[in-house]
Structures are given as structure tokens and as C-alpha cells.
Amino acid sequence: MPSECLDRPAAATTRIAPQSGVSFKLRAGDVLKVRDPCGEQVCDLFAFKDGDFTCSLSSGRSIDYAGKIYLSTGDVLYSNDSRRLFTIVADTVGRHDFLLTPCSQEMFEILYRCQGHHPSCLENLFNALSPHGVKAHQISNTFNIFMNVTVSAEGEVSVKPPLSRAGDSIELRAEMDLLCALTACSAEMSNNGTFKPIDYEIVRATVEV
Amino acid sequence: MPSECLDRPAAATTRIAPQSGVSFKLRAGDVLKVRDPCGEQVCDLFAFKDGDFTCSLSSGRSIDYAGKIYLSTGDVLYSNDSRRLFTIVADTVGRHDFLLTPCSQEMFEILYRCQGHHPSCLENLFNALSPHGVKAHQISNTFNIFMNVTVSAEGEVSVKPPLSRAGDSIELRAEMDLLCALTACSAEMSNNGTFKPIDYEIVRATVEV
Secondary structure, three states, X not given: XXXXXXXXXXXXXXXXXXXXXXXXXXXXXXXXXXXXXXXXXXXXXXXXEOOEEEEEEOHHHHHHHHOEOOOOOOOEEEEOOOXXXXXXXXXXXOOOEOXXXXXXXXXXXXXXXXXXXXXXXXXXXXXHHHHHOOOHHHOOOOEEEOOEEXXXXXXXXXXXXXXOEOOOEEEEEEOOOEEEXXXXXXXXXXXXXXXXOEEEEEEOOOOOO | OOOOOOOOOOOOEEEEOOXXXXXXXXXXXXXXXXEOOOEOOOEEEEEEEOOEEEEEEOHHHHHXXXXXXXXXXXXXXXXXXXXXXXXXXEEOOOOOEOOOOOOOHHHHHHHHOOOOOOOOHHHHHHHHHHHHOOOHHHOOOOEEEOOEEEEOOXXXXXXXXXXXXXXXXXXXXXXXXXXXXXXXXXXXXXXXXXXXXXXXXXXXXXXXX
């Protein structure tokens, strides 16, 4: 881990080890805070409506309704059936990718001629979500937090180093009860060549009495 | 139908009525030719591996592997599990969308405050595919043939009139046995304000004796 990484700030914060993933549930109103402790580290997010795998995160719906590919504070992440899953309520970076799928074994083989096993976000999302009954094919386009993908006027897509610096963060409020998964991304190209951890914290909604 | 529309050219060609959809199967090697007979008309394409709904068209995989958002001749449309579904073998337009989802009832309500039923590509894809056992949630991001969506340097997405003129076409070779659906799109904005038909033809692969 780079020496310039921030310490894990509080007991409420969980650190995702490099090239791994986690899953957890959010209740409507909970806020998920994702922090890049070292800088230039991508974190893939996927989510289902809790208890209903037919309702899941949709890049196409979200981009269509936002009218842009770079979602940030105030924008909504929608499901495939056009329901609100998250609202971004804070964002110190403003550059996240919603075009590309999570890195996978096949991606490393097709794009980078990788031979043998390579850790991947798809594998890590699946390993985190499969105890809940999720199948790999149900994990579609992820919201790739801190990933910096540009599109030229001719449509060329380029993966560039994340704009996030140590301590940068994004906060997403759950708009319904959700089953979520996060990774610390395993793709060399997406993370400027090094694999670092990701911190996250769940701020539970205040329960009205 | 605009008077400048081309006649249906041959017995082998099927005309999809405005604001409707069809489904059919392709065998590996078959070529699907989609023609815009009137100009400025979008046609949404979705496909599954024949007999396996867990393997379906993926915008994220296709964009990632092509390294661009505008796919054209020589590019491959991939599945969610990184298998080759189609290769584009001819294309007289070169501008098709792979960012947005098929228009849906909810899209017309969210983006255009539509009240009451509005015909949509999602409904038409579902109606065409449901006799094969497909559920609506299994239809994700479509390849939106002739749809002209631009992305600014800041990431703003704009839906513009299609670049296709009467007679323009695209040809896609099936790389495995597929269950496909096509529409003549129902969204005013995507088709420069009018709803027109779409022609398609299936050129069957020559069976080796």
C-alpha cells in the first residue's frame, strides 16, 4: 500500500483490501460514503432492490434520465425498471464511469492477452453477492466510482488515471432498501498501475419514533 | 408514412410497422440486414443466445472491447459473458447508439411528463420476445441502430436526428445461434418527430454439404 495512504479514519469505516469486494444491505435513507484513502483507486458499485434480483442498477436508464454520462451531486442512479436506487448527495471528485462493465477474467484475456487467473471486479462482486443468491449474469454495468473514462468527439473511449486524491469521497443515499456490492478494482489500467484499498462507511438513516 | 419512403424491395424483406416490434432466430453465420426505408428512423436491437437467457447483449462489454461508443463495420457486439454475438459486416451510416436503454413507458413519463399509455420499444421488444419466455427485466441496454446520440466533452448526452437516409442499412452477422428482437422505434425525439417503418432481411448462411 502506498505510504501516502490515509489511515482508516473511524471505527465506523470499513476498509476493502486491494483487489477484493464486499456486500451489504442499505435501508432507504441510509447514506453510503465511499472514500479513496490512497488516491487514484476505482471502486465498482452494483446494487439490487433488496429481495428482488429483477430490479437492479441500470447505466442506460441513469444516463438517459440524467442527460449525461458523468453523474455527480444531485444525480440519481436508476434501476432497469426506472426506479430510483440512489441519489448522489456529495462528491468531491465529479468523475465516475458508467459506460464500462466491471473488469472480468474475459476482459483481461481479450484486451490484455492475460494468461491464467487475474483477480477481477466481476469475480469479486460475484463472490460477495453469491451468498445472497445472486448469479453472475445478473451483475450488469456497474457504477465505477472514481474511474476516469473520457469519450472523444469521434466516440473513442479512453481509460485514464482517476482524478481522485487521497481522502476524496462520494456519498450516495439509498432511495429504497438495497443489496449492494463494492470492490477495490483489480484492473491495472483503471488505477494508474497500482492496486489500493477503498474505504466505505454506512450512515444509517435516523429512525423516526 | 412519408411519401419519400422506399418500397419494400423484395419478397425476402419484412417491413416492421411504425411503433412495433418483431422477434426471430438467427443461426450462426446468418446475416441480418436492417434497412431504413424512409430515413431518420431508429431500430432497437436486442438478442439472447438461443436457448439461454443468461447470455445476452451487453453495451458495456461491447464498448469496452471496441474502445469506442460508435460501433460500425468490423466491430463486434458482445454478450454479458464476453462472447461474440454479432459482427457488423456492412454499414452505410456509421452512427448508432449503445449508451441508452430502449424507450419505455416510464421514460416517457420521467423525461416528457407523458400521461397515459405511450407505445415504446421496451413494450414492443417484450411483446415480441415474451412468447419465447423472455421477461421484461432480461431486456437491458439495446443496440440502437441509426440512433444519433452525441456526447460533449463535459459528458452531456444529446439525442439528435438520425443520420440515416432512405435506403441506408447495416448488416450484422450472427456469431452464434441467437434469439433476436427488432423495433421501429416509438420515441418522437429519436426519430426527428415522425414514426416510420423499418425493413429487415435475413440472409441465411450457406449450409455446407
